[in-house]
Amino acid sequence: MRAISGLWRWRHNPLRRTTDLVEAWVALAALLLVLVAAPLAGSLIGGLAQDTLQESAREQRVSRHLVTATVVRKVEGSRLDVDPEASSGRDMRTRVVADWTAPDGSVHRAAVMANLDTPRPGDRFTIWTDRQGRTVARPLDPATASTHAVLAGFGGALLAAGLIEGGRRLVVWRMVRRRYARWDQAWDKAGPDWGRAGTGS
Template sequence: MRTISGLWRWRRNPLRRTTDLVEAWVALVALLLIAVAAPVIGSLVGARAQDSLQRSVRDQRQSRHLVPATVVRMLERARLEPDPDTSTAHEYRTRVLADWTGPDGTRQHGPVMSGLKSPHKGDHFAIWTDAHGRITTRPLDAATAATHAVLAGFGAAALTTGAVEGGRRLILWRMVRRRYARWDQAWDRAGPDWGKAGTGS
C-alpha cells in the first residue's frame, strides 16, 4: 500500500522538505488508523449487527410456526429462485392448493408452494405461518444471522480503511497542488530573464 511508502521521508536528508515530513506524519497516522481503528470499528459494527440479528432470530422463532398442510390439488409446476439458506440450485418447488390450520385454530385455504415433487390430493407437507395461520417465510436461523454479522463487520472495516486511505490521498493531493503553486510563484519572481547570460550583472 502507498501509505507505507510515505514513511521513508522520516530519514535524515539535507534535501528533505517540510512537506516531506508532513507527508510522513500523514502516512504514519493513516497506517495506525488502518491497523487499529478499522478492526475496532469492524468489531463494534459486527457485534451490534450480531445482537440485532440474533434478536430477530428469537423474535421470528416465537412468531412463526411450522404447521402441516394438506394438498387439495396441484396448480402448476415452476422453478423458483433457490433459497440461499436451504435450497440447492436445482430444487423444484410445486404450487398447490392446500388446506391448513393456523396455530390459533383458524382454518386456512389457498395456494402455497410445496417441496413435493409429485403432489397428489391428500399429501401432507409443512409450511411456515404466523400466529394467525397466514403464510410467511421461514425464520432466520442463527448461523445465517452470524454470517451476516461477520460480513457487516468486515464491510465496516473495509469502509473505514477506504475512508482513511481516501483522506490521506486527498491531503497529499492538496499538498502537491500547494507545492506546484509555490513553484509557479517562484518562477514568476525570477522574471523573464531567468537563465540568460549576464542576468543580475
C-alpha cells in the same frame, strides 16, 4: 511500511522539504489508524449486527409456526423453483393450492410453495405461518445470523480502512496542489529574466 521507510529516508536528507516530512507522517498516521481503527470498527459493527440479528431470530422463532398443509391441487403452469431461503439453495419448490389450520384454529386455503417434486392431491407438507395462519418466510437461522454479522463486521472494517485511506489521499493531493502552486509562483517570478544577457549581474 512505506510510511516508516519514508520517514527514515527523509530524516537527514538535505533535499528534504517540510511537505515531504508531513506527507510521510500522514502516511504513518493513516497506517496506524488502519491497523487500529479498522479492526475496532469491524468488531463493533459485527457485535451490534450479531446482537440485532440474533434477537430478530429469537423473535421470529417465537412468532412463526411450522404447520402441516395438505395439497388440494397443483397450480397449472407452475414449474419447479429453487427455494431461495433453503440453507442448501437446492431444495426444489412447486406452487400448489393447499389447506392448512393456523395455530389460532382458523382454516386457510391459498396458493403456496410446496417442497414436493410431483405434488398430488392429499400430499402433506409443512409451511411457515404466523399465529393467524398467514404464510411467512422461515425464521432466521442462528448460524445464518452469525454469518451475516461476520460479513457486516468485515464490511465495516473495510469501509473504515477505505475512509482512512481516502482521507490520506485527499490530504496528500491538497499538499501536492499547494506545492505546484508554489512552484508556479516561483516560475512566474523568475520567468521574465530568462534568456537575458547579464541577468542577475
